[in-house]
Amino acid sequence: xxxxxxxxxxxxxxxxxxxxxxxxxxxxxxxxxxxxxxxxxxxxxxxxxxxxxxxxxxxxxxxxxxxxxxxxxxxxxxxxxxxxxxxxxxxxxxxxxxxxxxxxxxxxxxxxxxxxxxxxxxxxxxxxxxxxxxxxxxxxxxxxxxxxxxxxxxxxxxxxxxxxxxxxxxxxxxxxxxxxxxxxxxxxxxxxxxxxxxxxxxxxxxxxxxxxxxxxxxxxxxxxxxxxxxxxxxxxxxxxxxxxxxxxxxxxxxxxxxxxxxxxxxxxxxxx
Numbered sequence: 001x002x003x004x005x006x007x008x009x010x011x012x013x014x015x016x017x018x019x020x021x022x023x024x025x026x027x028x029x030x031x032x033x034x035x036x037x038x039x040x041x042x043x044x045x046x047x048x049x050x051x052x053x054x055x056x057x058x059x060x061x062x063x064x065x066x067x068x069x070x071x072x073x074x075x076x077x078x079x080x081x082x083x084x085x086x087x088x089x090x091x092x093x094x095x096x097x098x099x100x101x102x103x104x105x106x107x108x109x110x111x112x113x114x115x116x117x118x119x120x121x122x123x124x125x126x127x128x129x130x131x132x133x134x135x136x137x138x139x140x141x142x143x144x145x146x147x148x149x150x151x152x153x154x155x156x157x158x159x160x161x162x163x164x165x166x167x168x169x170x171x172x173x174x175x176x177x178x179x180x181x182x183x184x185x186x187x188x189x190x191x192x193x194x195x196x197x198x199x200x201x202x203x204x205x206x207x208x209x210x211x212x213x214x215x216x217x218x219x220x221x222x223x224x225x226x227x228x229x230x231x232x233x234x235x236x237x238x239x240x241x242x243x244x245x246x247x248x249x250x251x252x253x254x255x256x257x258x259x260x261x262x263x264x265x266x267x268x269x270x271x272x
Contacts, residue, residue, distance in 0.1 A: 002036050009037040010057070011252055014050055014072075015065035017191045018043050019217040021238075021269050022063055025245045028265040029257055037253070044068075051075040055097050061252035062092040063245075066186065069131025076101040086138045088131035091248045102251060105135035108243035109214075112235050113143050118180060118210065120144040125176065127199060128184030129157040132214055136184050141165045149178070173200065177207035184214050188221035199223045205230050216241035219270060242266050 002008070013022045018041035026039035037060075044050035047068050054062045064072050069088045073079065076092060076099040083089045089101040124145055126136055129152035140148050148167040152158030155171065162169035170176070183199035186192050200223060205211060211227035216237035220228075227234045242262070250256050257265070 004038070005036070007036060009035075010059050011037065011039045011061035011063075012054070012059055013039075013041045013063035013065060014044050014047070014068055015041065016043060016067055017189065018065075019190070021216055021241050022245055024269040025242070025265050026249060028268040029249055029261060032261050032264065033255060033257065035253065047071055048075060051092075051099070054092065054094055055099060058094065058097075060094055061248065062094070063248055064090050064092065066130060066132065073101065075099075082106060086134040088134045090131070090135075090244065091251060093251050103135055104244040104247035104251070105132055105240070106139050107247050108240045109136050109139035110143065111243055112212075112239055113139060116210070116233070116235055121147075122179035122209065123147040123149075124180045124182065125149050125151055125173070125178040125204070126182045126184055127151040127173065129154055129161045130184070133184040134161060136182060136214065137161060137165050137167065141167070147178075149176075173204065175203065177204040179209045180212060181205070181208045182212040182214070183221075183223055186215070188213065188223055189215045190217045196222060198226060202226065202230075205232065208232060210234070213237050214240050238270065242269070
């Protein structure tokens, strides 16, 4: 990484509980490609002021994570179709003060369902109803899944999300399970109050054919550890984080790294 200087291009991330994943991934790629750029993570106390800073300071790119993915929509100038379709933002690109919002979470979920050859006739349980859940449910619908149930306690957002995509909703998991179970809540996230929580009970894990946790930190969440112990194939949040971060990198820089460069950045990110 070059020494800090006045000509550096800055990109940032905004999250209630920021990690070093994006910071290490992006900065490693900047170094590999010889770019005079730097990436820094922030935990804003005022979202409106943070976005005003992105605009006013000429910050090129801004990743947006929980819980800001929906609230930030009112603060940008333009919504790309990827964000408009699911009413959720995880990426902002600043071009001369014009802020355009995107969603690369959808792309990551879509690619992982395809690369893992998840059968579209499987039943699916999605636990969560926030911005990342919207990306997940939309990707499932667009991939051709039809037997999907959204599990969310919120009796406003849960039914609304399920109904938007023609799926079912339940407020509680109860004793249910499915072929594919997906956690899209902060349960199991490092640094949070539920860091040790298991997002699905052992009975649901045992009955599932595959387990998917979008939580990226830690890479081995309690749910992923339990699924591996039960002999289930898994899709991890770390995989989601790599793909969505790569697509953000391309949007910010206009450069797509090689597969080898991405693997090196991913290895560096996970070695922390």
